[in-house]
Amino acid sequence: MQLSDIGELSLLETIRKRFAYKSRGIIVGIGDDAAVIKPRGKKLLITTDMMVERVHFDLSFTTPYQLGFKLVSVNVSDIYAMGGIPHYLLLDIAMNKTTEESFVNSFFDGIQDAIKLYGISLIGGDISSSKNDMVAAASLIGYAEIPVKRSGAKPGDKIYVTGSLGDSACGLELLKRIKQPFHIKRTMQDAGCRIQDKKDRESCIMNRASKQHLKSKLSKIGLTWNTIAPLLKRHLMPEARNPKNFVRHATAMLDLSDGLFIDLSRLCNESKVGARIYMEHIPLSSQAKKASSALGLDLFKLATSGGEDYELLFTAPPHPPIPPLLRGGVGGVKITCIGDITKKGMVAVDKYGKESALKAEGYQHYGIQR
């Protein structure tokens, strides 16, 4: 059954039933001209992020479930990057009328799983048809006691990142080569950890035929499923990093969406400071090392300008020291110091101590690279 058989009113009714719950200050939810919430006494955060077919995602290797999950995650990542707690979500979705009902259901499964994970509520949105590509946008509202802006970094602060960089970009390169979707869901263990659960591993692969096909593809390039799965997962359905156990120390913060160097340059510009990055300290996962080596990719480039890491980049004074592990996920996510905030200029230091100017490269829409 396609959307043209279901119709907008019926689809809206389904969504309303699926997401109908009253909680935490929702006075009017889905179904009126606007949602109504009772704001608490804190500061209100609002962010929005959109995902466009053939720009942000490729349906030949992204499942609708993953798309829904990622749409929520990238918005949550922005609220976390302000040191906030996400609460209320609004969706704008444009889909072709030939879209299958099963696609729409899976998309909302992904939205729902993400909503549960982050503890947020869907309170409204707009559904439209599109003549061509699918477009999905979300707006997310949250609260923060003390928002962490991009502009608070001071010379002498240390620069930290969560997790490892380049995993997502590496995952994307793998997907472009393998060209098939993987039905990875959230139950799978967190990226960065070994996939030990056989059931999880099985559920990632569409069927036996494609599993066999994949195995032969991977063995040709000397890779295993255990190596590539965390990379695929980090690209297809990243989980946003909640900074709760270091946020009180952070002087400036943002989430890495376009690449370390371009995003760091944004933080430095807003804070009117410079940065010195120790290239050897940039955290790279063993899986990304193996995969990039097998595929002949420059992992260093992927880690510094590949984009879509959705890790947090933040600055903090040298004292007190930041706990090295971010709670959440299986075994947590490590926190790595990669450099220092300086008065001006952006400098990269290589393993021999040689300094060179750091170029703010990363993803930009409309095809300009600086």
Place this chain on the structure above:
Amino acid sequence: MQLSDIGELSLLETIRKRFAYKSRGIIVGIGDDAAVIKPRGKKLLITTDMMVERVHFDLSFTTPYQLGFKLVSVNVSDIYAMGGIPHYLLLDIAMNKTTEESFVNSFFDGIQDAIKLYGISLIGGDISSSKNDMVAAASLIGYAEIPVKRSGAKPGDKIYVTGSLGDSACGLELLKRIKQPFHIKRTMQDAGCRIQDKKDRESCIMNRASKQHLKSKLSKIGLTWNTIAPLLKRHLMPEARNPKNFVRHATAMLDLSDGLFIDLSRLCNESKVGARIYMEHIPLSSQAKKASSALGLDLFKLATSGGEDYELLFTAPPHPPIPPLLRGGVGGVKITCIGDITKKGMVAVDKYGKESALKAEGYQHYGIQR
């Protein structure tokens, strides 16, 4: 110059400069991971509406200025329909990288004029490329002391609409036939009033050649510019109706976006009531009467299920009477009582007093009409 020559960072910088102002509780505006506002003690309203190329607009007869203006207006209309005051706007825009800079500038001119008109601030957004059609979505945040929901109508209440219905649908039919853009801007006098200002009239027409061409087209079907201009304007750049001088009486309200009958059925469903509509009382403008007659269109159908009226439909007890004029616009906009709320069922009464079941027809995405 195209977007591919400008680049995302440079475009973002331009937008930030153009819309940079701090006011009314904005702690962090455009340029961080999320905007930060200090909520006031009232109830917070949030709405979102998207516009998709070739679904909501046709760039062969919609100017980018009008598109920007309308995107803001349709969202403001939702906040007004809750009895609220709009405050903070976020935008999501996906445009092809071949989009001309002049197009982008005009689009933001339209956004800016609308923002000034409604007294709101742009506080954030997301800009993306698209492979094909343009998509623009806006999220709008406002406040209301006492939100007016769709669910408050009671049997015995009177049903009112602002302005006249079918003007926008009539304007769209005209545009489809004339197939040319009109550079109507907000300075033009309000729809429903005669266009008396020669300068306004002139500015509506692209150039002399097309003016002459249009004149001959119109004279062939027996229409004049003064007749069609308010209809075109109501479709291309509707101004949202602020209910401030009757909102205290309204028991239920929504804005007419998909057509009187389908939207009335929504209000009745939410309020669990019925309605009796006196067809003779549905307000029709003299311009719509002339134009529909000249084009052989069923104005009654356009007025009841044409959609995009962006007039307010509301219910109120019979006493005290509602002031017949909505302040705002040149000479104001009239308010018309078109029927009564009943216990159940939806009935249309014709000029002879004959009753028939009212069908909830109107625009639905994915092509289903009920």
